[in-house]
Amino acid sequence: MPVDQKVLTREQFQQTLPTKMKPIIDTSIAQAPSSKAASTSTLSRPSTPSEATTRTNKFDDHNNSHPIMPAASSGPKLVFKKPTKHQFSWSELSELVASKNLAPMGRSEEVQTAYQTAIKKRTKKYGSPGEYIRQSVLHWPPAEAPDSDSRPPSSASNFSDGSESSSSSSSVSSTPCSPTGPLNPLEIALKKNEFPYSVKKGIEHWLIWSRNPLMDEVWTRRYLEERLPGRDYLFFVNPPELRSVSSIFHVQVFTKGEGEVLDEEDMEIKKEASRASSRRGSDVSLTLPSFTPIQDPLSST
Numbered sequence: 001m002p003v004d005q006k007v008l009t010r011e012q013f014q015q016t017l018p019t020k021m022k023p024i025i026d027t028s029i030a031q032a033p034s035s036k037a038a039s040t041s042t043l044s045r046p047s048t049p050s051e052a053t054t055r056t057n058k059f060d061d062h063n064n065s066h067p068i069m070p071a072a073s074s075g076p077k078l079v080f081k082k083p084t085k086h087q088f089s090w091s092e093l094s095e096l097v098a099s100k101n102l103a104p105m106g107r108s109e110e111v112q113t114a115y116q117t118a119i120k121k122r123t124k125k126y127g128s129p130g131e132y133i134r135q136s137v138l139h140w141p142p143a144e145a146p147d148s149d150s151r152p153p154s155s156a157s158n159f160s161d162g163s164e165s166s167s168s169s170s171s172v173s174s175t176p177c178s179p180t181g182p183l184n185p186l187e188i189a190l191k192k193n194e195f196p197y198s199v200k201k202g203i204e205h206w207l208i209w210s211r212n213p214l215m216d217e218v219w220t221r222r223y224l225e226e227r228l229p230g231r232d233y234l235f236f237v238n239p240p241e242l243r244s245v246s247s248i249f250h251v252q253v254f255t256k257g258e259g260e261v262l263d264e265e266d267m268e269i270k271k272e273a274s275r276a277s278s279r280r281g282s283d284v285s286l287t288l289p290s291f292t293p294i295q296d297p298l299s300s301t
Contacts, residue, residue, distance in 0.1 A: 078119065078129070080244050081105070083112035089200050090232070093254050097234050102242060108198040115195040119244070130247035138189050138209055143247075179223035182267035187211050190227055190253075190263050199254065206261065208235075208251040220251065227267065230259030 084106040088096075096105060107115060122132035134140045188210045196205030214220050224233050233255040240246060255261065262270065 078244055079241065080112065080116060081107070081242065083107055083109040084198050085109065087198050087200050088203075090203060090254075090256060093199065093203070093234055097236050100236075102236060102238055105197050107195060111195050111198070115244075118195070128247065129245045133209065133245060133248055137191060138185070138248075140186055140211075179219050180226050182264055182271050185264045188214075188264075190261070192261075193252075197254075203254055203256045204261070206253040206255060208253060210249045210251075213249045214251060224253065224255075227262040228255050228257070228259065229262070231255045231257030231261070 081103070084104070085108070087108075088105065093105075096102060106112070119129050122129055126132040126135065131143060135142060188208065191207050191209060193205040193207050199205065208214070208220070208223070220235065224235060233253060235251050235253045237249075237251055260266075
């Protein structure tokens with residue numbers, strides 16, 4: 001440094017600058033905290049409501065992270081629940097359904113990994129998980145418009161024991177006419193969940209798939225009672241943010257017991273057997289021989 005050069009203080013340096021530049025320099029100095037201060041500020045800053053919810057909304061001890069997990073896919077946006085290491089008992093499932101606290105339910109890590117792998121493959125082949133379900137599981141014709149599993153069905157369920165609240169359980173025109181007989185499998189079908197939630201041994205996870213939302217809880221109970229004879233059951237509809245397949249309305253069903261689960265094919269067989277039994281009874285009554293008393297020839301003498 002030359003001998004005649006002076007070292008200026010910050011104030012002296014600012015006095016040598018044009019007037020218009022002084023506010024800029026002052027502001028930049030005031031807004032540039034030290035690295036230590038910045039770190040402290042980041043950790044202690046107030047949380048926004050969404051950030052606070054993300055950190056505190058654990059729902060329970062079964063899931064050790066937020067229950068919603070985005071799927072890594074370049075196609076339609078999908079969401080999956082985080083896997084759980086817990087196996088839910090029947091009493092726990094009953095409590096969650098009754099309280100409408102559905103988020104903690106999830107698949108085991110192994111089943112969740114298999115599920116997401118299958119979703120990726122099926123989306124690549126069929127365009128969406130919903131279209132795979134439509135064609136390969138339910139054997140319905142392809143959707144008329146491209147299926148986007150980010151769009152929920154046009155109406156929501158009104159079940160009072162598992163999803164959105166309801167003030168009425170009356171029938172609507174979209175509900176099939178009778179739950180007690182075999183129904184058109186192109187309209188509604190009961191299928192076992194290929195990738196079930198993590199539940200205790202003896203509990204089965206089934207799904208009711210329906211072209212139209214099932215608005216009547218009473219109807220759905222009768223439908224299940226006919227198809228789950230002698231078995232206990234729980235049912236609910238996941239809210240939209242918990243559905244990985246949202247383009248087809250479906251009801252989650254847990255069941256346990258010794259009785260057999262009947263699908264629509266079983267119901268048709270059962271109905272045919274009942275018809276055949278009725279016909280046999282009718283035929284017997286019509287073909288019974290008529291007995292004519294035989295007159296004793298000796299009695300006329």
